[in-house]
Amino acid sequence: MSLKERVEIALETVRPHLQADGGDVELVDVTEDGIVKVKLTGACGSCPMAAMTLQYGVTNAIKQAVPEIKEVLSV
Numbered sequence: 123m124s125l126k127e128r129v130e131i132a133l134e135t136v137r138p139h140l141q142a143d144g145g146d147v148e149l150v151d152v153t154e155d156g157i158v159k160v161k162l163t164g165a166c167g168s169c170p171m172a173a174m175t176l177q178y179g180v181t182n183a184i185k186q187a188v189p190e191i192k193e194v195l196s197v
Contacts, residue, residue, distance in 0.1 A: 126149070132183045132184045133184070136183045147160050147161070147180055150197050156193070160176070161196065162176065
């Protein structure tokens with residue numbers, strides 16, 4: 123299974139929580155050196171809590187499922 127597929131599976135675990143608040147997360151890219159680029163959409167794109175959502179929700183879920191990921195960036 124590719125790194126990108128594994129990250130997508132990890133995102134599926136947090137997606138229902140984001141969608142419950144009217145938002146979502148879109149996987150933009152996964153680089154070979156372990157950088158994940160995501161885009162928070164819907165209500166999450168303009169929410170003042172977006173940085174915390176990214177750090178504590180999205181990043182933690184990805185790093186737990188795919189430990190070789192070094193960084194998660196919002197683009």
